[in-house]
Amino acid sequence: MRKSLIASLAFLLASSTAVLADGASDGKVKIGILNDQSGVYADFGGKSSVEAAKMAVEDFGGKVLGVPVEIVDADHQNKPDIASNIARQWYDTEQVDAIMELTTSSVALAVQAIAKEKKKIDIVTGAATTDLTGKACSPYGFHWAYDTHALAVGTGGALVKQGGDSWFFLTADYAFGYSLEQQTSDFVKANGGKVVGSVRHPLSNQDFSSFLLQAQSSGAKVIGLANAGLDTSNAIKQAAEFGITQGGQHLAALLFTLAEVHGLGLDAAQGLTLTEGYYWNLDDKSREFGKKFFARTGKMPNMIHAGTYSAVLQYLKAIDKAGTDDTDAVAKQLHELPVDDVFGRGGTVGPNGRMIHDMYLLQVKKPADSKEPWDYFNVLATIPGKEAYIDPAKSGCTVTN
Template structure:
C-alpha cells in the first residue's frame, strides 16, 4: 500500500492540466474551430474516478495521464485550447454527482470521462442527461448504464458486466465446471455482475449455489472464503476488483485453497491487480479484458509513453480514457463546435481510429463495440519481460461479446426500432 501511495504522489497531474495549441497536420482538421466557435473559447474535459481508494490503481491518476496524452496527440492534428480537470469521487455517489454538477454548471466542462464506479456512474448519468452534457465511461460494469437507464448522453467505451462474464462462463461450463459460488462487492457493480452471471449460467446449463457480498474496501475475506469452500462449488468467482481482488486472492492462497479442487475465476481483473498480488498468487487466473498493452506494436508504443509518464504499464480503463478523449476531441474539431448533439452525432458516425479499438463504432445503446480477449495469468517462469503477465487464450469477436440489441431494454434501442 505504501508503495502504491508513493507512486501516486510522484509526477502526478492534479487540478487543471492545460495543453497548448499544436501544429496542424491533417487536412481534415486543418480548418478546425477557432476559439470563437467553442463555448468559453476552450474545450474542458473532466476526469473523475477513485484516486485514493481501492480502485485507484486501475484508473485513478493514471487515467488523467492517459487523457493528457490524448490531448497531446490531438494537438498534432488541430489547434485548439483544451483543459483537463480531475477529481476524486472517493467511491461516493453524492460526492461524485456534486463534483460533476459543478463542473457542468459552473466550470464549463463539456465532457466527463472515466468514472469507474457503477453507483457513482448511475448518478452522473442522470445529471448528464438533465444538463445535456456528455459522459464517457470506461471501467463501469453495471449493464444499467446502457440498459434501462441508458441515455443519449452516456457512452460506454470499455465494457459492461455481460462482456466480462459471458465468454468465460460459457467456456468453463462447457468444460464441466457447472456449479459456481460468488464472492462479490456489495454495491451496484458487484450485484449487477452476479445477476448477469446467474443469467448466463442458466442459459448454458450451469448453476449458482450461493453468493456472499462484502463491503467495498473490505480487508478480511476469511469467512467469505470458508463459505465458498463449504459450498462445494466447482468455481469460486470473484465479482470485485482492485485492492479487493488482490486481498481476497492473497487470502485464498493463505487458506490453501489455491491447491484445492475449486477453480478461482476473477470476473473482473486488471493488470495492476496481477502486479499487486504477485504472479505466484495470480498464476493461472483467467479473466476477460477489452485491451492489453502487449497485444501488438501500436499498444506497446502507447504503453511505453504511458510508462515513461507514470512508471507503470497502462490498464484497459486507462487506455479507454485515452481513446474516448481523443475521439471526442476529433469530433469537436471536425464539426467546429462543442455543441453536445452535434458532437455526439459525429462520434457515432465516425469509427474509432486508434490503438485501443481500431474500427470500433457506437451502436444504438451507446456501447462501443469491439473485440475482447480471454486471458490467463502466466506462470512466473513464463514471464519474458516486466508487466507481460497475460497470455491470450482466445479472442472474443465483437459479434459474440455483446448481448444482442434484440434483447436490449435500452429505450434508445426501442425508439430506433430494434
C-alpha cells in the same frame, strides 16, 4: 452616423455569436476525469487515467477547432453524492464540457443522470454495469471500455466450457457486483452449469475469511469473484491462506486487470483467467502505446487507461468533425464515427451509446513463463465485439438517437 454605428455593432455581435455557435462555445474545450484516486480502485484507474487523457490531448495536437483542450480531474472517493456534487460544479460553474472515466457503477449512474439533465456528454470507461446503456441510457451517455456482459461472456463462458459447471459467488454489495453476478450466472446456466450459492461483501472489505469459508464449504468448482480492485486482490490472497485452490476449487476473477495482477504478483495470480479489452503486449501497436504510457507513469496500461485514452481522442475527433462543441452535434458524431485507435480497433457505437469492440480472454502466466517485466498474460482467445456485448436492440434502452 449614430444609427449606422449601432447597425454595424449589431452586425458584428450577430457574426460573433454565429462563430461561437459553430466553434468552441467558450474559447476552450474542457474535459473532466472523475474517478477513484485514493481508494480501492486507485490502481485500477486513478491518476494513471488522468495521464492517459492528457496523452490523448497531446496526440490530437493540444487543440480542437483552434482552441486549447484542458484536462481537469477529481477524486470521487467511490461516493455517488461526492461525485454528483463535483459533476454539478463542473458543469454549472467550471465550463466542463464532458466528464469521463467514472470508476464505480453507482457513481457512473449518478453522474450520467446529471449529464442527461444538464445536456452534457459523459463517457464511462471505469464502471461496468450494463444499465448505463440499458434502462439508464442517455442520448448523451456513452460506455466505452468494457461492461459486465462482456466479462461474463469471456471469463464465465470460458470456465464453464472447461468443466467449471458449478459456481459460488463472492459479490461486491453494490450495482456493479449485482450486475456482474447476475450476468455471469445467466451464462453459467445457459451453458448447462449451476449456481450453488452466493454471498455479498461491503466495498473496500479487508477480511474475507467468513465469505471464503462459505464458498469453500459450498463445494462449487468455481468461486466467482464479482468484485474488483483491492477487493479482488485481498480475496485471492486470503483464499491462498485457506488452501482453496490447493483443494481443487478454481478462482475466477471476473473483473481483474493488469494493474491488479502486478500488485498481487505472478506467484499468487498465476493460472487466473480474466477478460480485458486491451493488453499492452498484444502486438507492435499495443506495445508502442504501452511504452509511451510507461514512460509517464511507471506502469503499463490496462483497459481502463487505454479506454480513457480512446474516449478522449474520439471525443475530440467528434468535435472536430461536427465543427462545434454543441452537445447534440457532438453526440451525433460520437454515434456515427467509427472507432479506430490503439484500443478500439474497428469499433462502432450503438444507438444506446455502447462502444462495441473486441475483448480478450487472458490467463495469468506462471512466473517462469514471463519473459520481461509486465509480461503477464497468455491470450487464450479473441472475443468478437458482437458476441461480447448486448445487442443494442435488446439492451432495454428506450432512447433513440
